[in-house]
Amino acid sequence: xxxFITLSRxxxxxxxxxxxxxxxxxxxxxxxxxxEFFEAWNWHFLDNYTLGLSIxxxxxxxxxxxxxIVGWRMKLFSWLLLLLILFFTFLTSYVLFSGKIxxxxxFGDCLPLTPLQTFVKDVVLLLLILVIFFxxxxxxxxxxxxxxxxxxxxxxxxxxxxxxxxxxxxxFLDCLPYKKGNAILEQMKxxxxxxxxxxAIRYEYKKxxxxxxxxxxxxxxxxxxxxxxxxxxDELVRKGTAEARIVDLSFRTLHGTDxxxxxxxxxxxxxxxxxxxxxxxxxxxxxxxxxxxxALRKNIPVYxxxxxxxxxxxxxxxxxxxxCDATVIKTAARVNPTYFIMFEDRILQKYSYADVSxxxxxx
Numbered sequence: 001x002x003x004f005i006t007l008s009r010x011x012x013x014x015x016x017x018x019x020x021x022x023x024x025x026x027x028x029x030x031x032x033x034x035x036e037f038f039e040a041w042n043w044h045f046l047d048n049y050t051l052g053l054s055i056x057x058x059x060x061x062x063x064x065x066x067x068x069i070v071g072w073r074m075k076l077f078s079w080l081l082l083l084l085i086l087f088f089t090f091l092t093s094y095v096l097f098s099g100k101i102x103x104x105x106x107f108g109d110c111l112p113l114t115p116l117q118t119f120v121k122d123v124v125l126l127l128l129i130l131v132i133f134f135x136x137x138x139x140x141x142x143x144x145x146x147x148x149x150x151x152x153x154x155x156x157x158x159x160x161x162x163x164x165x166x167x168x169x170x171x172f173l174d175c176l177p178y179k180k181g182n183a184i185l186e187q188m189k190x191x192x193x194x195x196x197x198x199x200a201i202r203y204e205y206k207k208x209x210x211x212x213x214x215x216x217x218x219x220x221x222x223x224x225x226x227x228x229x230x231x232x233x234d235e236l237v238r239k240g241t242a243e244a245r246i247v248d249l250s251f252r253t254l255h256g257t258d259x260x261x262x263x264x265x266x267x268x269x270x271x272x273x274x275x276x277x278x279x280x281x282x283x284x285x286x287x288x289x290x291x292x293x294x295a296l297r298k299n300i301p302v303y304x305x306x307x308x309x310x311x312x313x314x315x316x317x318x319x320x321x322x323x324c325d326a327t328v329i330k331t332a333a334r335v336n337p338t339y340f341i342m343f344e345d346r347i348l349q350k351y352s353y354a355d356v357s358x359x360x361x362x363x
Contacts, residue, residue: 005135008128012081013068015125020061020159023054023108026171027163028334030054033105037091040100051167059159060084066155068132071141072148078129078136085129089122110175170335170352177245178332178340178347185264185345187246204230249332251322254309259322263303264345270301271363272340274333276326278311284337285315287356291339292319294363304337305329 023030031050038046046053064084067077088106095104096115106118113121132139141148166172174180177187205212206228207220214220220227251260263270273288292302304319306312307326312319332338339359341349351359 001135002138005131005138008131009068009071009139012125012128012132013065016061016065016068016081018065019107020058020063020065021162022110023105024058024062024159024163025110025166025173026108026175026334027051027054027058027167028330029108030058030105032330036101037094040098055160055163058163059156062159063152063155067152070143070148070151071139072143072145072152074132074136074139074141078133081129082133085122085126089119089126092119092122095119108175110173166334168335168352168354170338170350174350176331178350180347180350183344183346184246184249188244188249190244199234202233202235204232206230248325249328251303251305251324254313254321254323256323263322264342266301266342267344268299268301269341269343269348270303271295272322272342273302273304273337274324274329274340275304275306275312275337276329276333277308277336278306278315279336281315284353287353288316288337291356291359291363294360298363300363305332 028051031054034050034053035047038044038050060080061084064077064081067073068081092104092106092115095101096119103112103115104118106113106121143151178184201216203214203216205214207226211230212220212227249260250258251263253259263272271291295302302319303322304312304316305322305324307324307329309321309323312321332340335352335354337353339349339351339353340347341351341359341362349359349362351362
């Protein structure tokens with residue numbers, strides 16, 4: 001039994017450390033996932049606190065994992081872990097059975113799991129944590145209290161520091177479809193061999209005051225002008241086996257013209273500056289002006305991609321503005337703003353505004 005408890009501690013501890021670190025690599029991503037849950041539950045009063053909750057959650061996961069492995073204050077942390085896994089199991093069951101949210105984001109974007117996989121994982125973890133919970137008094141730490149406390153303090157500081165660094169400089173490990181080296185148009189295609197969604201068109205007409213329904217293959221034999229069109233619906237017949245990683249990217253000019261293909265098919269280098277919103281412009285307006293000046297000297301076009309076109313025109317009247325959905329920009333660029341150095345549709349380099357010197361070296 002002692003061996004099983006030890007193995008359970010190490011397994012659960014390492015899994016929590018891994019889970020916390022992989023999300024600490026991209027705390028903004030977890031905060032966006034929290035927003036999905038809060039929107040589904042109408043908890044909008046928490047919308048402004050998601051990033052802080054994300055940072056705290058990641059720190060606690062790693063901290064709990066370290067404490068479990070070193071055996072420090074087992075009664076306290078076994079209670080905390082039990083409450084945490086019950087909460088996680090509730091979330092994953094909600095994702096699985098409600099269908100309102102596609103994934104729970106348990107391991108971030110780097111290790112996507114299906115709702116069923118995440119739910120099963122949490123049930124197994126719950127069982128292991130129950131074993132630890134009911135045997136917490138048997139665990140004896142092999143580390144003295146002072147070194148153990150120092151280890152946990154260092155853990156808190158390190159995980160917090162990592163998150164603040166990536167919030168300013170972009171994640172260490174980019175697992176998004178807009179990562180360096182990817183061709184955006186390729187990411188917009190359904191993978192080879194995958195089946196797309198299949199739909200059937202269902203028509204609604206009125207005939208002699210009665211509503212009549214039929215599909216495209218079964219028009220009534222007496223169909224004529226006496227049938228009054230009411231509506232048509234596209235009904236999902238078969239769910240596809242996969243979807244493109246990028247499904248909603250669209251660049252529009254200030255006049256609303258879709259220019260996505262024209263931008264991404266340029267046979268030259270160009271720079272996309274992704275700025276979801278015009279916040280803290282004093283921090284990056286001057287460096288951006290220098291980057292643009294250097295780029296234009298070498299005939300490298302610069303485009304600003306934003307969800308706040310009117311504000312962008314106000315701050316940057318001489319820059320070509322491309323309108324884009326805010327959700328797309330949040331996915332493409334975790335830092336506001338983020339620079340993409342492009343050739344055709346391929347992302348050659350990707351930098352935060354905090355790394356202007358690197359951008360200038362690559363122009």
